[in-house]
Amino acid sequence: MPIDPSLLLELALLGMTTGFLAGLLGIGGGMLMVPFITFFLSHRDVAPDLAVKMAIATSMATIIFTSVSSVRAHHRRGAVRWDIALALAPGIVLGSMLGSLGVFKLLKGAWLAVFFSLFVGFSATQMFLNRKPTPNRQMPGTAGKLAAGGAIGFLSGLVGAGGAFISVPFMTWCNVPMLNAVGTSAALGFPIAAANVTGYIIAGQSLQGLPAGSFGYIWLPALAVIAIGSVVTAPLGARAAHALPVARLKRIFASILYLLAAYMLYKGLAG
Numbered sequence: 001m002p003i004d005p006s007l008l009l010e011l012a013l014l015g016m017t018t019g020f021l022a023g024l025l026g027i028g029g030g031m032l033m034v035p036f037i038t039f040f041l042s043h044r045d046v047a048p049d050l051a052v053k054m055a056i057a058t059s060m061a062t063i064i065f066t067s068v069s070s071v072r073a074h075h076r077r078g079a080v081r082w083d084i085a086l087a088l089a090p091g092i093v094l095g096s097m098l099g100s101l102g103v104f105k106l107l108k109g110a111w112l113a114v115f116f117s118l119f120v121g122f123s124a125t126q127m128f129l130n131r132k133p134t135p136n137r138q139m140p141g142t143a144g145k146l147a148a149g150g151a152i153g154f155l156s157g158l159v160g161a162g163g164a165f166i167s168v169p170f171m172t173w174c175n176v177p178m179l180n181a182v183g184t185s186a187a188l189g190f191p192i193a194a195a196n197v198t199g200y201i202i203a204g205q206s207l208q209g210l211p212a213g214s215f216g217y218i219w220l221p222a223l224a225v226i227a228i229g230s231v232v233t234a235p236l237g238a239r240a241a242h243a244l245p246v247a248r249l250k251r252i253f254a255s256i257l258y259l260l261a262a263y264m265l266y267k268g269l270a271g
Helices: 005-025 030-042 048-076 082-106 109-129 142-159 164-173 178-203 220-240 246-270
Strands: none
Touching: 005 030, 005 048, 005 220, 030 048, 030 109, 030 220, 030 246, 048 082, 048 109, 048 142, 048 178, 048 220, 048 246, 082 142, 082 178, 109 142, 109 164, 109 246, 142 164, 142 178, 164 178
């Protein structure tokens, strides 16, 4: 499948939009990237089942790049609880590898599309209502952190997200201040992405019908273009956050997410 100029332009616009919204609203790019990459691949002779899986895997791969700049910014402000990040990391790696090497390959793309749509619909509702969990307990012990990390890594790998919509509520529920929860979640993005991407690459080595430029389930042209675009525009979004009505924009974006969730649900049910 040739990488034509129109596709490169589409991917660049997606990357720039994703980066800007990440900086503006503090959201991860997976919820936006997965439906659009699925659409691009589906309209370029890639089987629907494979298109969904490649979209999820490629979205996750971009987090490797975006998480590095994000965690540096949070670390400079002293917002990262490295003790929590290091305690959750082993479970995250185990959960990610279990999902990306086993369950991800076994599940049909249609099931993943339905699961993704439900996840995005839930996240959009939380964003629309702006609900924040009431913290009422402390972080669990070693076994609890291992289990929590495993769940975060596993679920993130199934939807191509960096885990913030799971890890931030979990940490605030455990009485971690919101600022530290967000900063620590940014730090967790790297092990989540690295472990899942490793699994996607290994699991996809023997696949047939992959588009040009694929490495396992990872679509390298999309990864490169989106990563560059998002890195360029993320600082612009962060700057705009101080001048625009972010609360109102979050509700508008939540409405867009409902449409994207509906599209992925359609892809899942039609597949």
